[in-house]
Amino acid sequence: MAIIELKNVNFRYGSGTPFEKQALHDISLSIEPGDFLGIIGHTGSGKSTLIRHFNGLLRPDSGQVLVNGDDIWTASKDIRSIRFQIGLVFQYPETQIFEDTVAQDIAYGPRNMGLDEKEVELRVHEALQFVGLNDSYLERNPFRLSGGELRRVAIAGVIAMRPQVLILDEPTAGLDPEGRNKILNELEQFRRESGTAIVLVSHSMEDIAEHVRNVLVLDHGKIALDGTTSAVFSQAEKLVQLGLDIPQITKVLLGLKAKGYAVDTGALTLDQAERALLRLFEKERR
Amino acid sequence: MTRDITIGQFLPGHSIMHRLDPRTKIVLTFFFIIQVFISRSAASLCFLIVLLGFLIASSQVPAGKVLKGVRPMIPVIVFTALLNIFYVSGEPVFTFFFLQITKQGLFTGFTLLVRLTALIAGCSLITYTTSLNALAAGLEQLLAPLRRIHFPVSELSMTISITLRFLPTLAEEFDRIIDAQKARGAEFNSGNPIKKIKSYFPVLLPLFMSAFRRAFELTNAIECRCYQGGKGRTKMNVLKLAPRDFCAIAFFVITFFLTIAFNYYFPAPY
Ligand SMILES: Nc1ncnc2c1ncn2[C@@H]1O[C@H](COP(=O)(O)OP(=O)(O)O)[C@@H](O)[C@H]1O
Ligand SMILES: [Mg+2]
Numbered sequence: 001m002a003i004i005e006l007k008n009v010n011f012r013y014g015s016g017t018p019f020e021k022q023a024l025h026d027i028s029l030s031i032e033p034g035d036f037l038g039i040i041g042h043t044g045s046g047k048s049t050l051i052r053h054f055n056g057l058l059r060p061d062s063g064q065v066l067v068n069g070d071d072i073w074t075a076s077k078d079i080r081s082i083r084f085q086i087g088l089v090f091q092y093p094e095t096q097i098f099e100d101t102v103a104q105d106i107a108y109g110p111r112n113m114g115l116d117e118k119e120v121e122l123r124v125h126e127a128l129q130f131v132g133l134n135d136s137y138l139e140r141n142p143f144r145l146s147g148g149e150l151r152r153v154a155i156a157g158v159i160a161m162r163p164q165v166l167i168l169d170e171p172t173a174g175l176d177p178e179g180r181n182k183i184l185n186e187l188e189q190f191r192r193e194s195g196t197a198i199v200l201v202s203h204s205m206e207d208i209a210e211h212v213r214n215v216l217v218l219d220h221g222k223i224a225l226d227g228t229t230s231a232v233f234s235q236a237e238k239l240v241q242l243g244l245d246i247p248q249i250t251k252v253l254l255g256l257k258a259k260g261y262a263v264d265t266g267a268l269t270l271d272q273a274e275r276a277l278l279r280l281f282e283k284e285r286r
Numbered sequence: 287m288t289r290d291i292t293i294g295q296f297l298p299g300h301s302i303m304h305r306l307d308p309r310t311k312i313v314l315t316f317f318f319i320i321q322v323f324i325s326r327s328a329a330s331l332c333f334l335i336v337l338l339g340f341l342i343a344s345s346q347v348p349a350g351k352v353l354k355g356v357r358p359m360i361p362v363i364v365f366t367a368l369l370n371i372f373y374v375s376g377e378p379v380f381t382f383f384f385l386q387i388t389k390q391g392l393f394t395g396f397t398l399l400v401r402l403t404a405l406i407a408g409c410s411l412i413t414y415t416t417s418l419n420a421l422a423a424g425l426e427q428l429l430a431p432l433r434r435i436h437f438p439v440s441e442l443s444m445t446i447s448i449t450l451r452f453l454p455t456l457a458e459e460f461d462r463i464i465d466a467q468k469a470r471g472a473e474f475n476s477g478n479p480i481k482k483i484k485s486y487f488p489v490l491l492p493l494f495m496s497a498f499r500r501a502f503e504l505t506n507a508i509e510c511r512c513y514q515g516g517k518g519r520t521k522m523n524v525l526k527l528a529p530r531d532f533c534a535i536a537f538f539v540i541t542f543f544l545t546i547a548f549n550y551y552f553p554a555p556y
Binding site: 018052055057080083084087088089090091093095096097098108109112113143157158161 | 297298459462463465466468469470471472473487488491492495496
């Protein structure tokens with residue numbers, strides 16, 4: 001059964017005011033256990049609005065949001081229990097940190113779940129390891145950490161709730177390339193070890209293409225494309241039309257193809273691109 | 287959420303009221319307030335209601351919207367009116383132990399009800415028809431002459447514009463932090479008031495920190511550009527009074543004297 005399922009969700013901001021704005025049009029999607037999904041779209045396409053529907057922070061004007069098969073808005077369910085199952089990490093999550101030690105801040109979520117102190121401690125330790133920080137960080141003041149470390153502490157704060165799915169809104173925004181790769185690799189590892197489904201939200205294909213298995217492209221609040229990563233990538237022209245960056249290597253391959261070289265343009269990673277180019281050279285030489 | 291409680295409540299439009307110079311609107315709002323206070327007789331009150339209706343019509347703001355804006359103030363208005371009904375002494379119409387309602391009290395209470403409602407409705411029109419930026423610019427130019435007595439006008443206007451610029455940013459940030467803490471299971475409407483205040487800690491703390499961080503960044507940026515107060519600074523958009531502004535002022539002067547005339551020829555019964 002899908003962890004999250006959206007059926008024909010519509011949402012508008014500022015209903016009944018002159019500033020009314022339809023942010024989501026008839027969105028249907030599902031997120032299964034073990035998924036690794038990327039949601040991409042240019043700024044303002046509705047990505048952040050969409051993920052706020054996953055854990056009941058926003059209520060759709062029409063349509064349904066099902067979590068583990070139950071409509072979260074009809075069943076008189078405790079919405080908080082949904083939030084513990086659907087872990088949401090917002091953009092620039094470091095702004096949510098407020099405690100004076102790293103351990104205390106990560107413990108905020110688990111404590112809200114009503115877990116006993118022993119369990120909380122265990123989870124804090126575990127979450128910190130997943131984001132690649134060791135126990136020496138536990139008692140440190142979060143406001144003395146570097147930007148990348150702070151971001152990882154914030155992510156750990158959500159991981160510590162052991163959600164079924166972890167959704168991250170632009171988790172690498174504002175980080176240097178090294179910090180970016182580190183976080184993405186840690187998330188990948190976290191997914192493999194814990195089996196948690198992950199949804200990465202980004203405005204840049206390049207960032208997440210290497211990691212995610214499926215991609216959903218949003219444009220003006222509608223799903224414009226959706227499928228496996230390579231299938232979506234093969235429609236590079238459409239992506240460019242939608243105002244999305246495509247990876248440099250994909251641009252190179254497409255450029256070659258446009259010039260009449262018979263090159264395979266489905267490469268997602270640098271390695272695959274290298275192989276495609278080498279094959280091309282072999283052919284040309286003969 | 288916070289953005290639903292729009293700061294100011296500007297409704298963009300093209301009515302005559304929208305197009306008036308913000309300075310005219312500020313001054314005329316004061317005129318209107320004075321007029322409300324001197325409208326004491328039944329006749330001048332009726333005139334005040336007609337005037338208010340005319341103003342609302344000329345602003346093209348839906349009347350329902352204006353009245354809705356009065357709604358939060360209803361308890362205060364009713365309380366003030368009731369207080370007057372019971373406290374004004376005069377010819378009794380109703381006595382109950384120590385409580386006494388007089389004719390004079392009823393009249394004062396009722397007129398107060400009308401006047402306060404008109405006051406709030408009238409003053410809200412300026413916020414419906416003027417953007418905050420226009421209001422700030424108008425205020426600055428109105429206060430400009432005070433520079434001669436060393437009143438820090440440009441500092442004040444700088445402060446106002448920075449505040450206006452960052453209010454939406456802070457409101458947005460507030461929303462985002464609330465959402466982030468809710469995603470970690472925070473609860474903000476548990477009944478107990480002490481608990482309720484405590485539950486906002488995880489929101490207010492980060493909000494203050496980011497406000498301070500922004501302030502430091504801004505002061506650095508301002509200093510790097512060698513800003514030294516507003517001496518000799520000019521404005522890109524200088525406000526200019528148009529003929530319609532003079533018409534509006536003339537109109538208000540006339541209604542002002544009409545009100546006085548109504549008060550004089552049809553005086554209040556008590
Ligand atoms: N709180 C809000 N009030 C009104 N409009 C909003 C609000 N948040 C977002 N929007 C609008 O909804 C659209 C989608 O925004 P968002 O979901 O933040 O996009 P993204 O995360 O893809 O950049 C944008 O046009 C944005 O201006
Ligand atoms: Mg966003």
